[in-house]
Amino acid sequence: MNIQPGELLKSIDSPNDLKKLSRTQLHQVCDELRQYIIDVVSVYGGHFAASLGVVELTVALHYVYNTPYDQLVWDVGHQAYGHKILTGRRDNFITNRKYKGLSGFPKRSESEYDTFGVGHSSTSISAALGMSIAAKYKGENRKSVAIIGDGSMTAGMAFEAMNHAGVADSDLLIILNDNCMSIDPNVGALKEYLTDITTSHTYNKMRDEIWNILGKLPAGKNFSRDIASKVEAGLKGMVSKSSNLFESLKIRYFGPIDGHNITKLVDTLKDMRDIPGPKLLHVITVKGKGYALAEQDQTKWHAPGLFDKVTGKIYKKHYDTPQPPKYQDVFGHTIIELAEKNKTIMGVTPAMPSGSSLKFMMEKMPDRAFDVGICEQHAATLSAGLATQGMRVYCNIYSSFMQRAYDQVVHDIAIQKLPVVLCLDRAGLVGEDGPTHHGCYDIPYFRCIPNMIISAPMNEQELRNLMYTAQLPSTQMPFVIRYPRGEGVMPNWKTPFEELEIGKGRKLKDGKDLAILSIGHPGNFVQAAIRQLRTEGIDPAHYDMRFVKPIDEALLHEVFKNYSKIITVEDGAITGGFGSAVLEFMAEHQYQATVVRLGIPDRLVEHGTLKELHKECGYDADGIASTARNLLSEKVAIQFA
Known part of the structure; x- marks a missing residue:
């Protein structure tokens, strides 16, 4: 499907192109960027609501800051689709999360604008602080900005980083993107605390007035700035306890402001650039902004899969027979x-x-x-x-x-x-x-x-x-x-409970040519491979080990006494994994056999569908069958490393 960007968006190949536009045109850019994300994700899939919620913030950051010299660090990265589109990846965005395509998260090897690779939460403040300290050491006037959600802010690592930032004398800006959501609704005292900040109307009104005074002071009048700062601090103590958390860590707190007001965001970020030291800007956004259904059910629309953007119907596979559950x-x-x-x-x-x-x-x-x-x-x-x-x-x-x-x-x-x-x-x-x-x-x-x-x-x-x-x-x-992501293999899964003997596996199939030992769900790939091999006259045995530790030594003695060719299969790293445990047993008991380990190789496996990745790593049914054929023909150099 040919998805076309809007009139302004199609002319933006880098943030430098964005900076050529007038401030009034930024409203149109935001509308077009939001629509482009909706168009692409509805057809090609991906995370959805998070990026819609930060469209204005993304545009404002790249409009105000000199990226990539100034460094933006996105926490988790679910929300970085707009960032990718504005930084030269617009036309390739349809490959997002596809095999050999763009990563669904910021990735340093993908773009110079992706300053830090992310995927897990709460790393942004630490990383941006490190960048800020390095810039100061090298004498560079480089700005560092961490964009972190209120969900990610609940992690201890975020507090550890802020505790250091307050005394590091670094020029760091933390943007707290507050939408009361991570994937599910946020929980805990911090959620209530941020709600108190956003609802303290008296404090926020006086806060804005003090900030306006600060902004109008003559540049050379440091004593006036000091006086205004003291007044500001006094108001915090008198009017609201809400800001004390960040201020007590010696991080200046500003906000909250409307995260969907592009003009206000641009003006505020320009002011932030000129304020030295660690500071936090509290921005209020709506996850899923601009797509009504996503605003109403933000968990469902975090990553909904393919959908009809007009009706909101999420496409689901339909089957004539009962399917296994996840x-x-x-x-x-x-x-x-x-x-x-x-x-x-x-x-x-x-x-x-x-x-x-x-x-x-x-x-x-x-x-x-x-x-x-x-x-x-x-x-x-x-x-x-x-x-x-x-x-x-x-x-x-x-x-x-x-x-x-x-x-x-x-x-x-x-x-x-x-x-x-x-x-x-x-x-x-x-x-x-x-x-x-x-x-x-x-x-x-x-x-x-x-x-x-x-x-x-x-x-x-x-x-x-x-x-x-x-x-x-x-x-x-x-x-x-x-256990793995996704569906199992048993539509009628609700079976009576049975106690399993800890450390005991099971032989699922006897055989004469070789033994295949599996752990976990890949045992189903082994069964499919065996069905292939039996049509070719090859007769493997299959052992489902169930436990890696303690491992079933009686079963392993049986295997090594009866088979000289063995394949191990696991959905985990082969370095130090289940196959390694089998090799250790073989060495300890001085058995002689040829053992080929299949699993996740000792390299980073990129993104793609599970079928594509299992095939790439060589432990899908076809890969297991091919390994068995090669092993029996003495072509054992088939380690997928």
């Missing part, structure tokens, strides 16, 4: 079943109640399920604290976000041998979100920690049984359950 929904419904029988069960998630499907339990059992905000470290240690009091906590964190809480798992959970259940959603390759979101590393980084049980279900029934086993009184160790 693994996340199996988790969400199963934890409720378990919690109804076991009163000690609780659920915790760091700001992903919809993505993890813990929302079902939060709705039904609000006193037993908690969204703690974008705080993975806190989520892990909160779960540990609950566990000390006899609670069985299912802490649901995406695999790639679990990396942020690694120390808490070691220090607070594993060392104390607390039976917290760590449910790692989105384990393995995740598709269009790319390398910042792939759940590659959890098997290697958890496998080296004592007192850990690490498991992965091959299907929905196995997920239910692992969740059931994890909460039994006999299970008294930290229990990891990793």
Whole structure:
């Protein structure tokens, strides 16, 4: 589909082109930019509401600042589509999140305007502060701006960065984009605090008056500026306690201002450029601005998929037969079943109640399920604290976000041998979100920690049984359950619970030519590969190991005694992963065999559909079958590294 940008937007190939326009033309640019995002995302997919909410802010930043010399750091990056379009990527924007196309997030290797690669939240202030300190050291008059949402501001890392910024004497601007949303509605005391700021009319009126006085003072009258600053500080103390949080960190607070008033934004940002030291501008925006349905249901329209931009109908696939559920929904419904029988069960998630499907339990059992905000470290240690009091906590964190809480798992959970259940959603390759979101590393980084049980279900029934086993009184160790993004394989998934013996796998198929060992969902790829191979007269055995730690040594003895050619398959990093555990067992017991490991190679895998990425990495059904053929013909140099 040929999507054309508006009359002004089609002439903007860089921010320099934007600067050639008059201030009055910026309104039209914003309208055209918003419409172009709607047009492209409705047809080609991607994140949606976040970028619509910052159109005016994006235009104003590139209009006022000398980018890329001045450096903009976007937190998370969901909202950076307008930024990409204005910085030379307009005509290529239809490839956004497509295989070999533009990344869905800012990426340093993609453009000089992408000053810092992002994907996870709350990194922008630290990165921009580092840039600002470096600019001062090098004697450069380079401005650094961090654009962070109120959801990302809940993370401890944002507060750590502000604590440093206040004493670093750096020329840093923090823009707080306040829309009361991350992906789901924001939670916690900070949300209430920011609401207090935005609703303190008396304070804001007097604040604006003081700021107007400051702006009209003669440039050389430093004493007048000092007096005005003192008056300003006094008003803060008398009229409102709201601004004290940022000011107490020695970061000057300005705002709140309307984030959809392009004229006001341009004027304010020009003033901000001339104010030295660390400062924060509080901007109020509406996520999904300009598309009524997205404004009304911001969670649904965060990343809706393809849709009809006129009617708002979101296109869904229609099937004639029942389809398997998403693994996340199996988790969400199963934890409720378990919690109804076991009163000690609780659920915790760091700001992903919809993505993890813990929302079902939060709705039904609000006193037993908690969204703690974008705080993975806190989520892990909160779960540990609950566990000390006899609670069985299912802490649901995406695999790639679990990396942020690694120390808490070691220090607070594993060392104390607390039976917290760590449910790692989105384990393995995740598709269009790319390398910042792939759940590659959890098997290697958890496998080296004592007192850990690490498991992965091959299907929905196995997920239910692992969740059931994890909460039994006999299970008294930290229990990891990793499962992928997307659908499983069982339309009739609601099966009776069955206790699984920890550390025991299962032989799914006997065979004579070679053995294929799998962990988790890729076992289904193995089964499809075996069906291919059997038509060619090749007869592989298939073992679903279920557990990486403790690994089923009895089953491995059986494998190595009967097969000299072995393939391991996993949806995780092959370096230090499940295949490595098999090789370690082979070395320790002095077996001789040819072992080929398939999984995520030791390089960054970019974005694309899951099918495209599984094929690229060589562990889809065709890749497994090809590896088996090569292995049997002695062509074993087929490591996909």
